[in-house]
Amino acid sequence: MNLKSLHSVHFLGIGGIGMSALARWFNHIGVKVSGYDRTPSPLTAELEKEGMEISYVDKMETVPGTVLQDKANTLIVWTPAMPKDSVQLDYFRDNCFHLKKRAEVLGLITSGMPTIAVAGTHGKTTTSSMIAHLLKSGGKNIAAFLGGLTQNYNNNLILHDEEGGEATVVVEADEFDRSFLHLHPNVAVLTSADPDHLDIYGDDSKMMDGFRAFIALLPEKGQLYIHYKAFEKLGLSGGNPWKTTIYGKDKGEVRAENIKAFPGTFHFDYVGQSQRINGLELRMPGFHNVENALAAISISLDFGLTASEIQKGLSSYKGVKRRFEIWIQEEDRVFIDDYAHHPEEIRAFLGSVKAMYPDKKLTAVFQPHLFTRTRDFAKGFSESLSLADEVILLEIYPARELPIAGVTASMLLEGITSPQKSLKTKEELLDYLKQCKIEVLVTIGAGDIDRLVEPIANWMKQHENQI
The missing domain is CATH 3.40.1190.10 (Mur-like, catalytic domain)
Incomplete structure (x- = not known):
């Protein structure tokens, strides 16, 4: 397949970090780019500003006509993170469109x-x-x-x-x-x-x-x-x-x-x-x-x-968004956000934070990612999170998965040995933090915990005298 001869490329899961990079590449070389994702995000907003047409409803009515009318010169790129019952994915499969996974396309490009x-x-x-x-x-x-x-x-x-x-x-x-x-x-x-x-x-x-x-x-x-x-x-x-x-x-x-x-x-x-x-x-x-x-x-x-x-x-290397990203670093308060979602990643992250601030209380907010990962590594999560002085758990972010009976964030609590530990909803979190003495605060996880980062940072900056 000659990728540069394509007329249209439609992405299923365009808001994913790897998918969006491919979308930007095709957009750069002049191919018409469109896509679907479950929810809007700052990243999809940027893609739309760059001229890509994105919908957030999994229906065929939202797919651009150029994609449907020129099957021979259209490529559908999909991620395995798409739900198995996706309306668009099923349609493109059933109607024999050129359908490739993100990794296959990346392999062709490189x-x-x-x-x-x-x-x-x-x-x-x-x-x-x-x-x-x-x-x-x-x-x-x-x-x-x-x-x-x-x-x-x-x-x-x-x-x-x-x-x-x-x-x-x-x-x-x-x-x-x-x-x-x-x-x-x-x-x-x-x-x-x-x-x-x-x-x-x-x-x-x-x-x-x-x-x-x-x-x-x-x-x-x-x-x-x-x-x-x-x-x-x-x-x-x-x-x-x-x-x-x-x-x-x-x-x-x-x-x-x-x-x-x-x-x-x-x-x-x-x-x-x-x-x-x-x-x-x-x-x-x-x-x-x-x-x-x-x-x-x-x-x-x-x-x-x-x-x-x-x-x-x-x-001069400044790092990557959500990888040990320091939002606030003051004498009396620190706020760091990290994408860690595996016990070994959390262990490495929290161990490094403690080495940087050995005499300060470390408060960790963690959102588990996937029911299967939480189930498979529950003991490891509890052990690694115990490096923090206080652990606040949010409920599991399901991503592509359906719930599994008995698998919840609360199953990690018993194994956490930190002096303070609790389970909060996303809606409760900020109000709870406002009642705490924050010295070093970290948010951890690969789900939608990132939506809480900026509100937390804004609160910490605006209420410095109350903390």
């Missing part, structure tokens, strides 16, 4: 370009955006399809210079539904290999098989950067046709030394196989983000960036 693909249960959005920023700030011609909105570019799509010679693509490789197996990486990064998406894979061993299959996509003389825990988890060994570099905060051929946590920033030294870079500053805090930076720095060195270019690029 198949003819050198590609850096970043996979892993956690860290792939930050690592891929960090790689893209370091290379771009170092003068390399890159394009990037990212799973989050970068603070530097306020976008999830970075376009390459068509006149700048061969471009390299940086892409986030999503393990959900085995989507990353459609990609064609020359360089692969595996940040982590913890179990997740067991509703798709069935069990941990099948998911590990998926990661091994992703790595096997590398060509001869390809390059793999892999976190040491993932390397051990997958039971990898030598004898592969690609080069493997193992990295980690304190273990591996590439590691970090002299890590120091400060409010709003981490400092560390990069120690590689043939080069050391001292005095690096990362303004997206977190021990886990230091590890993400190790992979990004190693790839930047492979692409010919100098130590000074890397230092400059890293210090």
